[in-house]
Amino acid sequence: MPDCPECMESLGDNKYRCTKHGFIIIAKKLPIKCSxxxxxxxxxxxxxxxxxxxxxxxxxxxxxxxxxxKVRLDICNExxxxxxxxxxxxxCFLNVKASWKSEKCPLHxxxxxxxxxxx
Numbered sequence: 001m002p003d004c005p006e007c008m009e010s011l012g013d014n015k016y017r018c019t020k021h022g023f024i025i026i027a028k029k030l031p032i033k034c035s036x037x038x039x040x041x042x043x044x045x046x047x048x049x050x051x052x053x054x055x056x057x058x059x060x061x062x063x064x065x066x067x068x069x070k071v072r073l074d075i076c077n078e079x080x081x082x083x084x085x086x087x088x089x090x091x092c093f094l095n096v097k098a099s100w101k102s103e104k105c106p107l108h109x110x111x112x113x114x115x116x117x118x119x
Contacts, residue, residue: 039083045091052092052103059102072098075109 008016008025016025040048056062064072076098081088085095089106097103104110 039088040091048090048092055102056100062101063099064101069099072110
């Protein structure tokens, strides 16, 4: 099976490695790209934002402090997955997602996420 010209290298046995990020993906056919190489579709962005709204509502529409918001955006501004004010991984608008306490960075880069994982 030929490799995807975008980023996938065949390893045999339905396994592929993203040549840009090193992820191993199991799939029956190509073309395929790893999630870091292909932005989410409009449908997936809609699903992601709908889930974020529900989580935000369940959290009582709680926002992070101004200081935490600034820290989150500073991290996003340095991220290679940022495209303007949109996250290329989930498709969310960073200024919205970073302000909602219920939301997490899809790459687990925000500091409050690390505290929760260690607890």
